[in-house]
Amino acid sequence: MPLAALAALLADATRATFCLALLDGRAWSAGELAAHAGVAASTASEHLSRLVAGGLLAEQRRGRRRYVRLAGPRVAQLIEDLASHAAHTGPGGGPRPATLRAVSAARALAEARTCYDHLAGRLGVTITDALTARGLLRQDAGFALSDEGLSWFAVELGAPLPGGGRRPQARPCLDWTERRPHLAGSAGAVLCTTVLERGWVVRIGSGRAVAVTGAGGEALERLLGLTAWASAAAPRPQEVLSARAGGG
Amino acid sequence: MPLAALAALLADATRATFCLALLDGRAWSAGELAAHAGVAASTASEHLSRLVAGGLLAEQRRGRRRYVRLAGPRVAQLIEDLASHAAHTGPGGGPRPATLRAVSAARALAEARTCYDHLAGRLGVTITDALTARGLLRQDAGFALSDEGLSWFAVELGAPLPGGGRRPQARPCLDWTERRPHLAGSAGAVLCTTVLERGWVVRIGSGRAVAVTGAGGEALERLLGLTAWASAAAPRPQEVLSARAGGG
DNA sequence: AGAAGGCTTCTGCCGGCGCCGAAGCGGTGC
DNA sequence: GCACCGCTTCGGCGCCGGCAGAAGCCTTCT
Numbered sequence: 001m002p003l004a005a006l007a008a009l010l011a012d013a014t015r016a017t018f019c020l021a022l023l024d025g026r027a028w029s030a031g032e033l034a035a036h037a038g039v040a041a042s043t044a045s046e047h048l049s050r051l052v053a054g055g056l057l058a059e060q061r062r063g064r065r066r067y068v069r070l071a072g073p074r075v076a077q078l079i080e081d082l083a084s085h086a087a088h089t090g091p092g093g094g095p096r097p098a099t100l101r102a103v104s105a106a107r108a109l110a111e112a113r114t115c116y117d118h119l120a121g122r123l124g125v126t127i128t129d130a131l132t133a134r135g136l137l138r139q140d141a142g143f144a145l146s147d148e149g150l151s152w153f154a155v156e157l158g159a160p161l162p163g164g165g166r167r168p169q170a171r172p173c174l175d176w177t178e179r180r181p182h183l184a185g186s187a188g189a190v191l192c193t194t195v196l197e198r199g200w201v202v203r204i205g206s207g208r209a210v211a212v213t214g215a216g217g218e219a220l221e222r223l224l225g226l227t228a229w230a231s232a233a234a235p236r237p238q239e240v241l242s243a244r245a246g247g248g
Numbered sequence: 249m250p251l252a253a254l255a256a257l258l259a260d261a262t263r264a265t266f267c268l269a270l271l272d273g274r275a276w277s278a279g280e281l282a283a284h285a286g287v288a289a290s291t292a293s294e295h296l297s298r299l300v301a302g303g304l305l306a307e308q309r310r311g312r313r314r315y316v317r318l319a320g321p322r323v324a325q326l327i328e329d330l331a332s333h334a335a336h337t338g339p340g341g342g343p344r345p346a347t348l349r350a351v352s353a354a355r356a357l358a359e360a361r362t363c364y365d366h367l368a369g370r371l372g373v374t375i376t377d378a379l380t381a382r383g384l385l386r387q388d389a390g391f392a393l394s395d396e397g398l399s400w401f402a403v404e405l406g407a408p409l410p411g412g413g414r415r416p417q418a419r420p421c422l423d424w425t426e427r428r429p430h431l432a433g434s435a436g437a438v439l440c441t442t443v444l445e446r447g448w449v450v451r452i453g454s455g456r457a458v459a460v461t462g463a464g465g466e467a468l469e470r471l472l473g474l475t476a477w478a479s480a481a482a483p484r485p486q487e488v489l490s491a492r493a494g495g496g
Numbered sequence: 497a498g499a500a501g502g503c504t505t506c507t508g509c510c511g512g513c514g515c516c517g518a519a520g521c522g523g524t525g526c
Numbered sequence: 527g528c529a530c531c532g533c534t535t536c537g538g539c540g541c542c543g544g545c546a547g548a549a550g551c552c553t554t555c556t
Contacts, residue, residue: 003327004264006334010255012544020251031502040546045504047544055337064502064553078333079251085326086254089303141409142385142392142418142433150389161389170390172416185390260514279532288516293534295514312523312532 001054009054010082014039015047019056019070019079024208025116027060027067073167076116077184084174108209110177112201115208118173118188119195123212123229125178127191130224137183143172145187153187156223159194161187195219249302257302258330262287263295267304267318267327272456273364275308275315321415324364325432332422356457358425360449363456366421366436367443371460371477373426375439378472385431391420393435401435404471407442409435443467 010016017037022028028036034044048068051057056075060067070076112123119127131137136149145153145161149170154160161169165186172181173188183191195201200216203209212220217229258264265285270276276284282292296316299305304323308315318324360371367375379385384397393401393409397418402408409417413434420429421436431439443449448464451457460468465477 001334001337002261002264003268003331003334004259004261006330006337007255007258007264011252011259013250013252014544016250016252016255029502030504039544041503042505042547043545049504066503074333078329081326081329082254083251085322086249086251089249089254138386138390138392140392140417141394141398141435142390142416144386144388144390144392146389168390168420169388172419187389262514277532278534287514289533290517290535291515293532297534314533 006054009051009056010079012047014043015051018044018047018051020083022057022068022070023076023079023083023116024114025070025076027069030066030068033068070116073117073189077171077173080115080173084176087176088179105205105207105209108204108211109207112210112212113208114192114203114210115173115175115182115184118182118184118192119201119210120173120175120182121177123201123210124182125175125180126226126228127220127224128182130226131183134224137170139172139181143170143181145170149187153190157191157194159190161190254302257299257304258327260295262291263299266292266295266299268331270305270316270318271324271327271331271364272362273318273324275317278314278316281316318364321365321437325419325421328363328421332424335424336427353453353455353457356452356459357455360458360460361456362440362451362458363421363423363430363432366430366432366440367449367458368421368423368430369425371449371458372430373423373428374474374476375468375472376430378474379431382472385418387420387429391418391429393418397435401438405439405442407438409438 010019014037018033021033021036030044030048031041033048034041037044039047048057048059048066052059052068056071056079057068058071060069070079110121112119112121114120115124118124128137131149131152132139134148134152135146136152138144138146150161163169168185170183170187171185173184174180175182182188192201195216196203196210198215198219199213200219201210201212204211212229214231217231220226220228221230258267262285266281269281269284278292278296279289281296282289285292287295296305296307296314300307300316304319304327305316306319308317318327358369360367360369362368363372366372376385379397379400380387382396382400384394384400386392386394398409411417416433418431418435419433421432422428423430430436440449443464444451444458446463446467447461448467449458449460452459460477462479465479468474468476469478
């Protein structure tokens with residue numbers, strides 16, 4: 001596949017909207033995506049077929065529904081990189097949110113969200129900084145876990161990293177809102193899965209926004225010395241609303 | 249700038265050809281690019297204007313010539329990532345070279361080439377592996393230079409790395425031909441600049457292909473224990489021909 | 497079995513984009 | 527000053543692609 005053909009898949013506003021929505025790492029149905037992008041079902045169907053044929057999306061038919069998700073971490077990284085570059089390019093920097101509701105949703109997303117399969121936003125960046133300050137993650141000459149970092153995942157967190165796979169254990173992912181790198185790769189995925197499984201972090205709304213729970217605040221303080229979420233209240237109601245809106 | 253607009257810049261075969269050619273890190277004139285892509289000067293002019301306006305290229309007017317280059321390392325990385333993903337996607341894998349001359353050029357490129365501002369091909373991957381085997385570069389839990397690696401650049405190579413900049417000192421760049429990562433980032437750039445300055449590696453033809461000289465072979469053996477280029481002959485004539493052809 | 501719902505295919509419309517050649521502009525060389 | 531050269535702008539052509547609506551298929555629900 002030539003480079004231009006791959007880029008053409010993302011060069012349409014509707015398909016780009018699909019891919020950005022799918023960055024939440026979950027599977028969406030064709031109808032959900034159509035409504036999200038504001039196009040007819042027939043239009044969405046054709047777009048999805050092209051994205052699947054191009055290898056960007058993986059589909060799964062369940063009854064009369066067609067569920068679709070990003071084809072894998074590499075695709076997510078590619079879209080994330082493109083989106084990050086796009087956001088920091090051009091005259092205006094980026095479109096500003098129009099409605100009050102959009103502002104609330106944007107604020108919730110900037111605070112804490114998932115980025116495909118890892119944590120992003122202020123939460124993701126703060127955790128990454130804490131790992132670095134504790135000598136668990138090296139950012140000075142690249143981006144890699146130290147030996148202490150590897151044992152921290154296995155012993156302190158109790159979630160050892162898979163080894164030997166082709167996927168890098170640690171890689172930087174440029175955060176849209178913070179404009180600084182946060183932890184991605186299999187370590188980022190393990191961390192995100194773990195905190196969600198243990199109820200330390202919960203999804204709010206139906207989109208990418210998440211919030212730290214009380215137990216999560218305690219865990220972050222115990223494991224990483226983070227006090228910012230130590231006595232965090234439950235997420236405020238207006239931030240829960242329509243968290244699926246917005247691409248960031 | 250929306251994601252779709254950025255992708256649209258690369259979604260045209262002619263513009264993609266321009267960007268891939270510019271991955272050699274040097275400045276091309278508008279006419280050179282037009283000839284390379286096989287389009288009229290007027291067509292190339294319009295494409296270049298769009299790429300410059302979109303922030304992908306930086307231009308420099310010199311007299312009646314318009315020189316253009318990639319806007320920076322981030323752009324180069326983005327295009328490299330997209331091209332790498334595109335090359336490994338799709339049914340056929342990729343187009344095969346047609347002519348004998350193209351085969352020779354492709355072989356030279358696979359052996360050793362520049363990738364924007366660092367070394368790639370078998371040479372780049374082998375150096376990266378040697379750095380890793382000597383404990384100078386960690387790839388097991390990410391991608392970062394060790395403290396020994398930092399001092400290796402300063403003491404052994406005699407080219408200390410710039411510190412404190414926003415650009416990562418070490419990052420992986422997936423090699424098209426080897427399908428494995430090689431060293432990029434400021435460390436990769438310093439290494440490439442150094443070996444070119446000292447005549448250890450020379451450009452062959454007008455494109456991205458390079459070759460290790462006799463002095464270079466000795467240096468690689470002394471610094472990294474690499475014997476593969478220790479008694480390398482001068483580059484063979486047919487590999488010099490039309491090394492500018494091919495996008496790889 | 498019948499009805500409803502989700503998705504797909506087909507058709508036609510329309511706008512945008514890539515392309516070229518011709519003409520024009522500015523810089524360079526003789 | 528004149529000719530040449532590289533690039534740009536303009537006009538026009540043709541094609542591709544995105545879009546919605548109608549019709550149809552298949553699954554699920556009642």
